[in-house]
Amino acid sequence: MAPQPRSGSMQQNHLGGEGLLNGLLRDIGERRLIELVSSYFETQEEDCAVVELGGECLLLTSDMLHEKSDFPPQMTPYQMGWSLVAVNLSDIAAMGGEPLFMVDAIGVPPEFSVEAFKELLSGIHSCALRFGLGVLGGDLDAHDEITLTGFVLGVAREGRVIRRSGAKVGDLLCITGHLGSAGGGLRLIEREKDVDLSDPLVKALFEPVPRVKEGLKLSGSGFVTSMTDISDGLSVSLADLSRASHVGFEIDWERIPVRSELFKVVEDADDLRSLLLSAGGDYELLFTVMPEGVNELRQVVDFTVIGRVVEKNAGERVVPSGYDHFKVEG
Template sequence: MTGSTPVSEIGERSLIKRLSGIFNNGCNPDVRIGSGTDDCAVVDISGDEYLVVTTDMLHRKTDFPLQMTPWQIGWMSAAVNLSDVASMGARPIGFLSAMGFSKDTDISFVEEISRGMDDCAKFCGTSVIGGDIDTHDELTITGTALGKVKKSELLTRKGVRIGDKVCVTGFAGSAGAALHAIEKNITIPGSLLNKLLTPIPCVNEAMKLASSGAVTCMMDTSDGLAMSLHDLADINGVGFRIYESMLPVHEDLGNYVTSDPDEQTDFALYTGGDFELLFTVSPDKLEEARAACNLSIIGEVVEQTVGIRIERKEGTDLSINRKGYLQLGD
């Protein structure tokens, strides 16, 4: 067929944007946020609450390192979705999973995946409430997570104001550094390895931030800090100034993976899988945000004309590129 374009040429985000144009036709008044614009869709279900819904598909070859146990595969499958629910400030209320296995998969393997999935759901205050099983050439797991949030506390990617402080939870680049270490046969401690193999959704931190009234926008950093900053800049029409000296990099990244400060910054900016929260806070409400959770201030919101830039420790000022963890050829 002439004029055809393979999906690998346009990348995941461009394809999502095209498909969202098909799905978001405005015919359902209960849908307040539709597909492709945030971490979750938002549905009006009552006078004071929204339902948030998200789904994600994971594959053996591209998403689960060979070092992962079946239990960790199950945990990861739930965590990636429950992290999206958290990023909206919502309380998880259920998790569903459709799993595809080859016909010769051992039953104990499937049971361990299910236990990991169930343990992650319970850790986040919810449970596995259903799903489907089918045969598939490659291990494939599609998860769907549901959550509820007060309308007054819903957090989205939109709402940034110039002058807001840019904040993150946890450390940046740990999961990416762990993956690099595995690929290079570098022995690393559990402080890094667990970030890759058993990521913890920031559910409690997110709900406390939502109720604090201090946060103006939020998303998770599963695709990397740099990519997340570009996503927020695009939807809000702003720029960001980030300070290298303020990036929270775990000391074990420098002790075990690389002592090069430039490489440490690259891990922090351009690798994904940390599932931390990236959010902006009104300067006059920083104390409320600090009371909600442990956070690091890494920069501030600036005008769009400035771009998305990082001030290096030696004083140089560089653009932060739009790159991170992507699929479909990006």
């Protein structure tokens, strides 16, 4: 028997009426589908599930990657395996946790070569080893396309879990690293037949580096009030923080850090802003900080202040335009 939400009206409130529930998933979109899932299982919309256990909190997350939607033709099996681990670790980092263990499910076509399979495993092993993650096993099956699923268990001390819901008016809006690099890399491989795979933008797309160490330092500082990762684009992450914390944001677009290489794939300032808002895959951390803690926090983490938290309806209206697994383009 299918699980039922606590009330039928909950589904209507999330999805705007019964009509959409009888339509197609692509008509609803990923974000509203997540709201529907949350209504059935009474879960919170966070980067990880949180289970309080004694004086610690267990963090649980799972992500799935598919050949058609996530692995461009130029991507190697090693990079596929690396990305599987990285995408899951980014969720742990987004809540300030320490990753512990991973199990994965690997679906590959029977005609996949043994050498390619060994390369895929090497990518999983390398990323896990770099971040101290133990890989305990999982499942292996034949599949029509390469499909990789990971489940990661992490831990955080009670009181150090950083959620999306703690931002306060007056806090500063910050990010780690550069934005738009992975999106720029995608543009490069789509435009150039013989793209240089060592290009920093392509590397950012094919071998993303989750901000695990930064997440731990941010959560331990006591100054960070909310946090998420930028996996599906800045606009989506801003909307997630805004909805959870019931606040708005004023953004200083000129202060958003980008790699110099990015300017070779954007046409003008408007195109750059559009790319920063909508391109996913950067796996940087977006977080809010108490103003009095910024200088001290800079001593342990490299980040950029890109704006501030304002009242819910006082900031810029940013429409979520990032990656959506269910929307059909064209």
